[in-house]
Amino acid sequence: MSALEPAVELARGLWVTFKSIFERPVTIQYPEEKRPVRQRFRGRHVLKRYENGLEKCIGCSLCAAACPADAIFVEASENTDEKRFSPGERYASTYEINMLRCIYCGYCEDACPTEAIILGDNYELSFYDRQSAIYGKEMLLEPVPAASMLTPQKVEPGVFT
Amino acid sequence: MSKQVTLTIDGKSVAVPDGLNVVDAAKMAGIEIPVFCHHPKLEPVGMCRMCLVEIGRPVRDRATGQFVIENGAPKIQFMPKLETACTNKVEEGMVVLTQSAKVADGQRGTLEFLLTSHPLDCPVCDKGGECALQDLTMAHGPGKSRFIFEEKMHLAKMIPLGELIYLDRERCIQCARCIRFQDEIAGDAVLEFEDRGRTMQIISRSEPGFDSIFSGNTTDICPVGALTTTDFRFRARPWELGAAPSICAQCPVGCNITLNTRREAMTNGEIVVKRVMPRQNEEVNEIWICDKGRFAYHYADGKQRLTKPLVRKDKKLARASWDAATKIAAENFLKEKKDFVILASGRLSNEDLFNLKTLADHAGGKAYLYSHMAGGELTALVGVGAGTNFGAMGQGTTIVVVASDLYQEAPVWYLRVKQAKERGATLIVLNPRATKLDKYASFTERYEYGDEAKAVHDLTKNGETAEAVLKASNVVVLYGSEGLGVAGSQSLATACAKLLNENGFAGKSNNGLIGVWERANDQGAWEMGFTVEDDLAKALKGKAVYIVGADPVNDDPKLASALAEAEFVAVQDVMETATTEIADVVLPAQAFTEREGTFTSGERRVQRFYPAVPVTGESKPDFAIAAQIARNMGVILEGMSAVVVFDLLAETVKSFEGLNYARLAEVEAQLPVAGRSDMYYSGTTYANKHGLGAHLSGAATRGEKVSIPRVQKEAVPHPKDNELLAVPVNQLYHRGTTMMTAELLHERIGAASVSLHPDAAARLGVQAGQTVNVSFNGTSGAAVVKLDDSIDEGIALVPRSMGIAIREPVAAKVKA
Numbered sequence: 001m002s003a004l005e006p007a008v009e010l011a012r013g014l015w016v017t018f019k020s021i022f023e024r025p026v027t028i029q030y031p032e033e034k035r036p037v038r039q040r041f042r043g044r045h046v047l048k049r050y051e052n053g054l055e056k057c058i059g060c061s062l063c064a065a066a067c068p069a070d071a072i073f074v075e076a077s078e079n080t081d082e083k084r085f086s087p088g089e090r091y092a093s094t095y096e097i098n099m100l101r102c103i104y105c106g107y108c109e110d111a112c113p114t115e116a117i118i119l120g121d122n123y124e125l126s127f128y129d130r131q132s133a134i135y136g137k138e139m140l141l142e143p144v145p146a147a148s149m150l151t152p153q154k155v156e157p158g159v160f161t
Numbered sequence: 162m163s164k165q166v167t168l169t170i171d172g173k174s175v176a177v178p179d180g181l182n183v184v185d186a187a188k189m190a191g192i193e194i195p196v197f198c199h200h201p202k203l204e205p206v207g208m209c210r211m212c213l214v215e216i217g218r219p220v221r222d223r224a225t226g227q228f229v230i231e232n233g234a235p236k237i238q239f240m241p242k243l244e245t246a247c248t249n250k251v252e253e254g255m256v257v258l259t260q261s262a263k264v265a266d267g268q269r270g271t272l273e274f275l276l277t278s279h280p281l282d283c284p285v286c287d288k289g290g291e292c293a294l295q296d297l298t299m300a301h302g303p304g305k306s307r308f309i310f311e312e313k314m315h316l317a318k319m320i321p322l323g324e325l326i327y328l329d330r331e332r333c334i335q336c337a338r339c340i341r342f343q344d345e346i347a348g349d350a351v352l353e354f355e356d357r358g359r360t361m362q363i364i365s366r367s368e369p370g371f372d373s374i375f376s377g378n379t380t381d382i383c384p385v386g387a388l389t390t391t392d393f394r395f396r397a398r399p400w401e402l403g404a405a406p407s408i409c410a411q412c413p414v415g416c417n418i419t420l421n422t423r424r425e426a427m428t429n430g431e432i433v434v435k436r437v438m439p440r441q442n443e444e445v446n447e448i449w450i451c452d453k454g455r456f457a458y459h460y461a462d463g464k465q466r467l468t469k470p471l472v473r474k475d476k477k478l479a480r481a482s483w484d485a486a487t488k489i490a491a492e493n494f495l496k497e498k499k500d501f502v503i504l505a506s507g508r509l510s511n512e513d514l515f516n517l518k519t520l521a522d523h524a525g526g527k528a529y530l531y532s533h534m535a536g537g538e539l540t541a542l543v544g545v546g547a548g549t550n551f552g553a554m555g556q557g558t559t560i561v562v563v564a565s566d567l568y569q570e571a572p573v574w575y576l577r578v579k580q581a582k583e584r585g586a587t588l589i590v591l592n593p594r595a596t597k598l599d600k601y602a603s604f605t606e607r608y609e610y611g612d613e614a615k616a617v618h619d620l621t622k623n624g625e626t627a628e629a630v631l632k633a634s635n636v637v638v639l640y641g642s643e644g645l646g647v648a649g650s651q652s653l654a655t656a657c658a659k660l661l662n663e664n665g666f667a668g669k670s671n672n673g674l675i676g677v678w679e680r681a682n683d684q685g686a687w688e689m690g691f692t693v694e695d696d697l698a699k700a701l702k703g704k705a706v707y708i709v710g711a712d713p714v715n716d717d718p719k720l721a722s723a724l725a726e727a728e729f730v731a732v733q734d735v736m737e738t739a740t741t742e743i744a745d746v747v748l749p750a751q752a753f754t755e756r757e758g759t760f761t762s763g764e765r766r767v768q769r770f771y772p773a774v775p776v777t778g779e780s781k782p783d784f785a786i787a788a789q790i791a792r793n794m795g796v797i798l799e800g801m802s803a804v805v806v807f808d809l810l811a812e813t814v815k816s817f818e819g820l821n822y823a824r825l826a827e828v829e830a831q832l833p834v835a836g837r838s839d840m841y842y843s844g845t846t847y848a849n850k851h852g853l854g855a856h857l858s859g860a861a862t863r864g865e866k867v868s869i870p871r872v873q874k875e876a877v878p879h880p881k882d883n884e885l886l887a888v889p890v891n892q893l894y895h896r897g898t899t900m901m902t903a904e905l906l907h908e909r910i911g912a913a914s915v916s917l918h919p920d921a922a923a924r925l926g927v928q929a930g931q932t933v934n935v936s937f938n939g940t941s942g943a944a945v946v947k948l949d950d951s952i953d954e955g956i957a958l959v960p961r962s963m964g965i966a967i968r969e970p971v972a973a974k975v976k977a
Contacts, residue, residue: 060284090285094426
C-alpha cells in the first residue's frame with residue numbers, strides 16, 4: 001500500500017460529492033409542492049357521479065360487506081322522482097367511512113357493482129379527534145360543476161326507474 | 162309409526178316414511194335436491210323443474226309381481242329422461258341419482274332459463290343475501306348466460322299488492338309458492354296468476370289488495386325478491402342483521418320469532434329491531450307468523466318511550482331518581498294498606514307478574530289482571546298440558562271453538578285448527594255470527610248472544626255434536642270473549658270446563674280448555690292467582706293504584722274518571738300513554754326486546770324470550786321495579802335476575818313446578834328441516850336453537866281433585882224498542898296503544914265500526930259506510946256502519962279497542 005493511496009481514495013470520494021453539485025435536486029417542497037401519485041395509488045375514497053350529477057352509489061352495502069376492517073357503514077332509502085339521488089329504486093341515505101379503520105386495501109372498489117366508490121389520490125388525512133375521522137357521504141361525494149347537478153334532483157317520471 | 166320405505170339415494174340406503182316425496186326423503190338423509198316451487202309445507206306442483214333427478218325403479222316380474230334379480234341385485238330400470246323429485250313419491254327399492262352429469266346438466270339448463278328474464282337486481286334487492294335463486298345459481302348455475310342482456314324482459318317493478326307487500330314482476334319466477342300458501346295454508350285465496358307464458362304474473366284479487374293477515378309469510382317463502390315487505394324495504398341487507406330469539410307479545414298464541422337487529426344512523430347509531438321473522442316451532446307456529454306479529458313491533462323502539470322515572474311536583478311531572486320515585490310510590494302504597502291495588506296486564510312476563518302478585522300478597526293489597534275476560538282459574542285446572550301439540554291433532558280429536566273469531570283473535574291458532582280439521586279432526590264452531598272458521602267447521606251452531614253457556618251445555622245433548630264430542634278420544638275447547646264481559650266469560654268458561662271435566666277430557670295431553678285471551682301472558686297471570694274485576698272503576702276509585710303495562714285511561718273514559726278520583730296512581734310502562742299523563746309517579750319499564758323473561762301462552766306453554774337490543778334510557782325490567790318498590794315497603798323480592806325470579810316462581814306456583822330456564826331452552830330436531838342453511842327449501846325462517854318451551858302442569862294432570870263451580874247465568878241487558886244490543890267483538894288490528902305506533906297498519910286498522918243487520922240498518926235509515934253515533938251508559942262514539950246479515954236484527958257489533966269503550970253486552974242507541 002503506497003503512502004498516497006488514502007489521499008487518492010479521499011479525492012475519489014469527494015469527486016462524487018463534487019459531481020452532484022451540478023445534478024438536479026430530487027427534493028420536493030411538500031406541502032407547497034406535491035408529487036403526483038401513481039396510477040394505482042389507493043388514497044381517500046371518492047363517491048362518483050354520473051355526468052348528470054346523479055350518484056352512482058345505490059346503497060347496496062356490498063362495500064361494507066367486503067371491507068375487512070369493518071370501516072364502512074351504509075344505510076339505504078328509496079328514490080322518488082321528486083327527490084332522486086341515483087338512478088333506480090334505491091340510494092345510500094347514509095354512507096360513512098371510518099378513515100382510522102380503513103386499511104386502503106381497495107376491496108370496496110372491487111365489490112362495488114356500479115363503480116361508485118373509487119380510492120382516489122388524496123392521502124392527506126389527519127384528524128384532531130376520532131369523530132372527525134368518520135367521513136360522511138357529503139365529504140366523500142365527488143364535487144359537481146354546477147349547483148343544478150347536486151342531488152337530490154327532480155326528474156321526469158319514469159326516466160330513471 | 163307409518164310404514165317405512167327403503168330406497169337408495171346417491172348410493173346411500175335410506176329408510177323414510179311411506180308417502181314422502183323424493184325431495185323430502187333426500188332432505189331427511191342429508192342430501193340436498195335444489196328446488197324453487199316445492200316447499201315442505203305445501204302440496205307439490207312440479208312447476209319449476211329445478212328438482213330434476215334420475216329415478217330408477219326395480220323391475221317387477223309381470224307374472225309373479227316379484228323383483229327381477231340380475232347379478233344378485235334387483236334389476237333397476239331408469240326412465241330415459243329426468244324426473245321431478247318433488248312430485249314422485251318414494252317407492253321400495255327406488256334408486257335416485259342427484260349428482261350425475263345428466264342431472265347437473267338439467268339443473269344448469271333450468272337455471273339458465275330462469276335467468277333469461279331475471280334482472281341483475283341483487284345489489285338493490287331486499288332478498289339479496291337470503292335468496293334461493295342466488296344460492297342455487299352459485300351452486301348449480303351456468304357461469305355465463307348465452308342470452309343477450311338487452312333482450313331481457315322488462316316488466317313493472319314495485320307494484321304494491323297491498324300496502325304491506327310489494328311485488329317486483331321482473332324478479333318473479335312463477336313458482337306459485339305465494340298463491341299456494343294463500344290457498345292451502347292461509348285459506349285466503351286472494352292471489353292468482355293472470356295471463357300465461359312469459360307475461361304470466363301474480364295479481365291480487367281482493368279489495369283492499371292482498372287482503373290476508375298472513376301476507377308477510379309469502380315474503381319468507383318467495384324464493385326470489387319478487388315479494389318483499391314494505392316494512393323492511395331497503396332497511397338493511399340480510400347479512401348485516403343480528404338475530405335474537407324472542408316470543409311474539411301480541412296475542413296468546415306465543416309464536417316463536419326472531420328479531421333482526423342492526424345499528425341505525427337515524428337513532429344515533431343505536432341498535433334497533435329492523436324486522437320480525439318467524440322461528441320454527443312445529444308445536445306452536447310452525448314457520449308462520451301473522452302480519453300483526455310481523456309489523457306491529459314498533460312500539461318498543463318508538464319515540465314515545467319513557468326513559469326516566471317521573472314524579473308529579475306542582476301538578477307537573479318532573480324527572481326524579483329511581484330511589485326517590487320508588488320511595489314515593491312505596492310510601493303511598495303503605496299508607497293505603499288494604500286499599501292498595503295492583504292492576505297488571507298480560508303484556509308482562511311471568512317474572513314480572515310473580516313479583517307483583519307476591520308484593521300484593523305481602524302488602525295486603527289486591528292484584529287484578531287488566532282484562533275483560535274471565536275463567537283463567539279454570540284453564541289452570543283443566544287447561545291443556547304437557548304433550549299437547551296442535552301439529553298432531555287429527556283423526557279422533559274434536560276441537561270446539563266457542564265465542565271466538567280465531568282469525569281475528571289468534572290468527573296462528575286459526576291456521577292450526579284449520580289444519581287439524583284437514584287432517585281429520587272434527588271441528589265444531591259455536592258463534593252467534595258467521596266467522597271465517599265456519600268454512601272449515603264440521604258443525605256450525607248458532608246461538609243468541611247471552612246463551613253461550615247454554616250452547617256449550619247443549620253440545621252434548623243433541624245428536625251429531627253430542628256424538629262428535631262424547632265419542633272423540635281427545636277434546637280441546639277454545640273459548641273466547643266475543644259478546645262477553647267478565648261475568649259472561651266466567652259462566653262460559655265454567656260450562657266448558659264442566660263439559661271437559663265431566664266427560665273425561667281433562668288432565669290428558671291434547672285435551673282441555675284454552676282461553677283465547679286478549680294478551681300474550683294472561684294465562685300466566687291467572688296461574689299466579691291474579692283475578693279480573695267486573696266493576697273495575699269501583700275497584701280503583703279512592704285507592705292507591707299501581708298500574709303496570711296497561712292504559713286504562715285511553716281505553717275507557719269510566720276508568721279515566723275512576724283513576725282521577727284515586728288517592729295515588731303509579732304507572733309503570735314502556736311508553737308514554739294517556740295513563741302516564743295522569744299518574745303521580747311514572748316508572749319506565751324495559752320492552753320485551755330489551756330484556757329476558759318468559760311468557761305463558763294460551764295453551765299453557767312457557768317460552769323464553771331473550772334480549773335483542775340495548776336498554777332505553779334508565780328503564781328497568783318490570784320485575785326489578787316491583788322489587789325496588791317492595792323493598793321500600795319492607796318486602797324483599799328478587800330484583801336482579803330473571804332466572805332467579807323464575808326459580809322462585811317454580812318453587813311457589815304449583816303448575817310451574819319442575820320448570821327452569823335451562824329446561825325451557827331445550828330443543829329437539831323438528832321436521833321439516835328448516836333454518837337459514839337451506840333457504841331454498843323452507844324459506845327464510847329461522848331455526849329454533851333457543852328453546853321450544855315447556856307446558857305447565859294442570860291440576861287435573863297432577864291428579865288433584867277438580868271441582869268446577871255451578872254455571873252462573875248472567876243476565877243479558879234487554880234493549881228498549883229504539884235500542885240495539887251492542888255486543889263487543891275482538892278485532893286483530895285495533896286502535897290500542899301499542900298498535901298505533903305501527904304506522905304501516907293504520908290503513909288496515911281503519912276507523913271504528915259498528916256492524917248491523919241490513920234490516921236493522923234500513924230501519925235506522927243508515928247505509929253501509931255511513932258514520933253513525935253509538936251511545937250507551939254515558940259513553941258515545943262515532944262508528945262507520947258495516948252490514949252483516951249473519952247477525953240478528955237487534956244486534957250491533959262493536960269492536961273492542963277501537964275508540965268506543967265497550968266491555969260487555971249493553972243496550973245502545975245507534976243514530977245517524
